[in-house]
Amino acid sequence: MRRYGKIFALLLCLLLISACSNEPTNPTEKPTESPTSKTETMKPAARTVEEMISQPPGVLMKEHFDEDIEAVRTVNWTQYRDFYEKDFKPMMEKEISHYFQKQKNPTSDAVYDYLVYQLGSGQYEKFYRPLHDFQHGFQAPELPTEETSVEMKQKQTNVVILMDASGSMKATVPGGVKMDLAKNTIQEFASELPEGTNVSLLSYGHIGTGNDADKQKSCAAIESVFPLGPYDQTTFNEATNSFQASGWTPLAGAINQASDILAAYPAEEYKNIVYIVSDGIETCDGDPVATAKKLQEQNIQAKVNIIGFDVDDQGQNQLKQVAEAGGGEYVTVKTKDELETQIIEKWRPSIFEVMGKQGVPLAEYVNQSQELVNYYTHLHDLSNYEKYRITDAIYFLANEQLIDEETKKGALALADEMNKLRNDHFKESYETKKQELEEAKNTIDQQVADWKKQWEQ
Structure with missing residues (x-):
């Protein structure tokens, strides 16, 4: 009986030690929250231009991607590419792979939604609003009235x-x-x-x-x-x-x-x-x-x-x-x-x-035209950069076999569709403002030309 009593006591101690080891060392500490746990508040990605323009920046973009580098002009593409390839992409791949390892057979829409949530641009509003509200500001010179002219x-x-x-x-x-x-x-x-x-x-x-x-x-x-x-x-x-x-x-x-x-x-x-x-x-x-x-x-x-x-x-x-x-x-x-x-x-x-006096001064016209081009170019580049990040992530997930081929194709098609939707709208907005600029210039120039012609008669 003594031998069985010793064995029982030994087992009891082992159980107590095991239970103690599973308790937190500090009862007030909470388990560390991983970045992917934030996806509980993730909403479906925008499917309209208006919603995409006002969308917030992706989580990873906000935390790790400098806005000036994201909005860099196409002529300085290497600045964007170097930062993306060397600094951002490895971290991005680690994050999305960690998330999709836990997802079972996600749909194309779910893949796209998550990638926009992480990689979407939040700078469209910054450049779209001044494009939308753009006013040419041209003013016709003061010309004598018909009575004064006569x-x-x-x-x-x-x-x-x-x-x-x-x-x-x-x-x-x-x-x-x-x-x-x-x-x-x-x-x-x-x-x-x-x-x-x-x-x-x-x-x-x-x-x-x-x-x-x-x-x-x-x-x-x-x-x-x-x-x-x-x-x-x-x-x-x-x-x-x-x-x-x-x-x-x-x-x-x-x-x-x-x-x-x-x-x-x-x-x-x-x-x-x-x-x-x-x-x-x-x-x-x-x-x-x-x-x-x-x-x-x-x-x-x-x-x-x-x-x-x-x-x-x-x-x-x-x-x-x-x-x-x-x-x-x-x-x-x-x-x-x-x-x-x-x-x-x-x-x-x-x-x-x-x-x-002449009509609209050439320098003023050139400056206003360039301002419009700058707004449009930034929007076009931001849209293409976002598509590039998302499609790059989709190919990575497919290569890692975290999504299947059909899901990959669907997600890529969705990224293309949303990019085209944005770019078509940005181009239409730019061309509308450009036309207003041209019409205002031509109207003022014609007014001056007609006045001079009347004067010469």
Whole structure:
């Protein structure tokens, strides 16, 4: 009996040891959850474009695939491929094989659903939304109304330019000698006036010196070196170069002579404008403010616009008053670049500026077109990359004999069908926006072309 008692005691101890070894060492610890246990919340993969666009990223994609690498352009395909082959694919194959080892005879739909759940892109919305909401933003330039156009077409434009050739214009500023800079810029300005514009060039103060003995002679030196008439580049440039900076500044006398030139051109039939380039105040005892006011009040209604070239405070004050009295504008410049900007860009009458406008600028059209292409290309690439990952996984499962041949074919067909569905929709959306872009551009271009044609009639 003792022997049987010892045997019983030994068996009892072995049972107790075995039971103890099966208990957790820490009662509060929970068994580690494997990634595949998360599939309890897996939903069937989207079968419509709308659902695919808004689908969340696959579990493995979100945890292991950088979004910038996934969305890389086709031209940088090697960046995607290297990361996929070296880093992502081994981990992906391990995960999906672990899952399908536990699945018995899965259907093609079940295989596709799971692979989208793990490998689907979550970036479609990011690029589709701006494509869907894209607006071209083109705007037609302001064009005169029909009534305004008729009025302008009926009016001949007369431009009279007064150039200060007093001795102070021999001074230098950043860019060169004031007299030389003024001449070059005036020549360019005149060359850009619309065909049919009458132009005149007056030089004043270009005789004598700045000495008192020469004052009377210099103040009387106001000469129409290019009489009012159609512009001719050779003749106009020769006239501009025919005088040099020399004496006093008879500004009021020059404005009076401009008034005499324009007296035969009433405002009802003509558009009259006077432009003055000067670097100082009146020095010949005249009253340029009163003269400019008189010019504006006459039936010619010529506006007086002035550029003060490197003028001191006293000179600026007077020249500004002259421009205001003449119903025009005054600006001051101190350098070659500032002079060119003010004369070439701001001295064109409004109608000249309008005539120079085109339809949709080429650069703007190219930028907008490229923006559309970028959205579409990203969407197309993301869709193809997703299909590539899924089909690669399907072939891997078939090679590992985790799915049969029929299931493989069905899953591949489904991946192709969904990829085509996405890409067809993306292409259609792109082509719709591209057509809107083209139509807007063509409409604006045609509006401008029709307006110019009407103007020329």
